[in-house]
Amino acid sequence: MTQPASTTDATFAALESEVRRAAAQLASAEAVENFRLDWLGRKQGRLKRLSESLLASAAIEEKKQIGQRFNALKTLVEAELETALERTRGSLWSDQSLRRERIDVTLPGTRRQIGAEHPITRTMNELVAIFAALGYSVGVGPQVETDYYNFESMNFPPGHPARDTQDTLVVAGQQRRAPRDRLLLRTHTSPVQMRTMEQQPPPVRIVIPGKVHRNDAADATHSPVFHQVEGLCVDKGITFSDLKGTLDHAMKALFGSSVRTRFFPSFFPFTEPSADVQISCIFCVGKGCRRCKQSGWIELLGCGMVDPAVFAFAAEKQPAYDPRLISGFAFGMGVERIAMMKYGIREIGQFYSGDMRFLEQFA
Ligand code: PHE
Numbered sequence: 001m002t003q004p005a006s007t008t009d010a011t012f013a014a015l016e017s018e019v020r021r022a023a024a025q026l027a028s029a030e031a032v033e034n035f036r037l038d039w040l041g042r043k044q045g046r047l048k049r050l051s052e053s054l055l056a057s058a059a060i061e062e063k064k065q066i067g068q069r070f071n072a073l074k075t076l077v078e079a080e081l082e083t084a085l086e087r088t089r090g091s092l093w094s095d096q097s098l099r100r101e102r103i104d105v106t107l108p109g110t111r112r113q114i115g116a117e118h119p120i121t122r123t124m125n126e127l128v129a130i131f132a133a134l135g136y137s138v139g140v141g142p143q144v145e146t147d148y149y150n151f152e153s154m155n156f157p158p159g160h161p162a163r164d165t166q167d168t169l170v171v172a173g174q175q176r177r178a179p180r181d182r183l184l185l186r187t188h189t190s191p192v193q194m195r196t197m198e199q200q201p202p203p204v205r206i207v208i209p210g211k212v213h214r215n216d217a218a219d220a221t222h223s224p225v226f227h228q229v230e231g232l233c234v235d236k237g238i239t240f241s242d243l244k245g246t247l248d249h250a251m252k253a254l255f256g257s258s259v260r261t262r263f264f265p266s267f268f269p270f271t272e273p274s275a276d277v278q279i280s281c282i283f284c285v286g287k288g289c290r291r292c293k294q295s296g297w298i299e300l301l302g303c304g305m306v307d308p309a310v311f312a313f314a315a316e317k318q319p320a321y322d323p324r325l326i327s328g329f330a331f332g333m334g335v336e337r338i339a340m341m342k343y344g345i346r347e348i349g350q351f352y353s354g355d356m357r358f359l360e361q362f363a
Pocket of ligand 1: 187188189190230231268271302303304330331332333
């Protein structure tokens with residue numbers, strides 16, 4: 001029986017690809033040896049059987065061509081065998097005992113990435129540490145707050161226009177509650193002043209770091225979620241001088257001893273008198289630049305003497321908050337604003353983006 005040339009071609013092509021595929025999968029010395037016997041074995045090898053069957057049935061004029069293809073196939077098998085032998089000899093896995101022990105002790109260990117403080121947390125901790133050194137303790141309160149603590153007890157009466165200065169995010173479905181019990185996201189950390197005074201009689205020295213929310217549109221310097229550090233000091237004979245000295249010291253501790261402070265009249269319902277604190281511009285050292293709008297001063301926080309009306313609310317639970325006997329001051333500052341100044345950050349959104357390239361700079 002003779003075969004057309006194209007069939008011979010197809011037969012050899014299939015055999016060659018079979019050889020290549022099988023050889024590529026040889027992973028051990030035994031497998032290579034089996035492969036050798038399978039193809040090149042003198043008695044039962046496939047090449048031996050193939051040569052017999054093909055050549056026996058071929059016509060004379062085909063024999064030369066078949067012979068050439070056959071020799072090429074044999075060369076391929078030998079070359080593949082050589083490569084596989086080389087490969088398995090070089091491989092540790094051809095050693096049975098090592099193959100069972102599949103631990104490569106030379107691999108590097110699992111590296112744990114060491115975390116770092118977020119710049120906001122770091123700035124808050126720094127502020128807390130400055131006041132801790134002055135004998136202040138740390139207080140916290142809920143972020144979901146009642147109208148009473150956030151506004152009413154801080155001397156923002158219901159419907160009072162001062163409430164409009166802190167555009168508020170309220171919790172839905174509160175209509176059946178009494179107005180003072182309705183829940184909202186606290187717009188400042190000041191409600192923790194009242195929570196603290198209700199818990200303990202004077203003297204009080206406390207700093208309150210925390211998250212606050214306002215219904216403000218986000219831009220380069222505003223975010224609806226931000227952070228504040230609040231302070232409250234109540235004792236016998238606390239004066240505005242104590243407030244000035246404390247904040248002047250804190251700003252020097254934060255920005256360096258050459259920083260100066262000045263106090264401008266302002267208004268907050270819960271302090272009287274109230275002031276805005278400005279520091280000399282840390283960028284131009286007071287000369288006037290774009291960052292301080294050529295004024296040489298940058299406004300950084302609000303403060304004032306605790307309003308007697310606030311003490312009256314505290315006295316409902318702690319009668320010792322009698323404004324005839326004690327006095328106090330309070331202050332509140334935005335952490336993002338301070339961190340942006342300290343680290344030269346121009347976009348508030350960078351704090352919240354979770355971009356490692358930004359955050360790693362603080363590691
Ligand atoms: N709670 C005020 C605010 O968020 C800041 C402040 C705190 C002012 C304490 C005076 C005293 O704007």
